[in-house]
Amino acid sequence: MGKKILVIHGPNLNMLGKREPEIYGSTTLFELNKEIVQKGKKSGLIVETFQSNHEGVIVEKIQEAFGEISALIINPAAFTHTSIAIRDAILILDIPVIEVHLSNIYKREPFRHKSMISDIATGQIAGLGIDGYFFALDAILKIIS
Numbered sequence: 706m707g708k709k710i711l712v713i714h715g716p717n718l719n720m721l722g723k724r725e726p727e728i729y730g731s732t733t734l735f736e737l738n739k740e741i742v743q744k745g746k747k748s749g750l751i752v753e754t755f756q757s758n759h760e761g762v763i764v765e766k767i768q769e770a771f772g773e774i775s776a777l778i779i780n781p782a783a784f785t786h787t788s789i790a791i792r793d794a795i796l797i798l799d800i801p802v803i804e805v806h807l808s809n810i811y812k813r814e815p816f817r818h819k820s821m822i823s824d825i826a827t828g829q830i831a832g833l834g835i836d837g838y839f840f841a842l843d844a845i846l847k848i849i850s
């Protein structure tokens with residue numbers, strides 16, 4: 706059976722396609738998730754995607770994934786910069802974790818330069834748009850194979 710990968714999208718990413726398209730692009734979350742799942746499938750991975758606007762719901766999703774998944778791809782969106790709770794939940798997992806941002810957070814407002822998870826993630830991809838998720842999948846494949 707294929708290994709399971711979880712992809713978590715944080716707040717406002719349900720509005721992809723409509724939300725500041727000059728920064729985040731015109732692809733919708735539905736389209737993005739479909740592509741991620743398809744790419745994973747081609748590589749023998751079972752990919753689940755999940756989005757929430759609520760910090761505690763994301764924490765619970767990470768907790769539920771404990772022992773169930775081989776890697777996590779997460780774009781915590783605005784919670785990247787604030788959430789000790791999501792950081793602590795990720796620390797429970799002993800698997801590769803790739804942090805993805807559509808935009809280059811280091812080129813933007815100073816409050817976006819700090820990530821609460823970059824120092825505990827296996828790696829971070831920022832500024833490459835939706836391709837960042839596909840590169841994250843490639844990285845995971847290399848790491849877990």
Ligand code: DQA
Pocket residue numbers: 716717718780781782783784785805806807808809810817
């Ligand atoms: C984001 C960057 C965050 O600063 C922002 O709050 C987001 C999206 C990105 O993907 O570029 O919602 O994580």
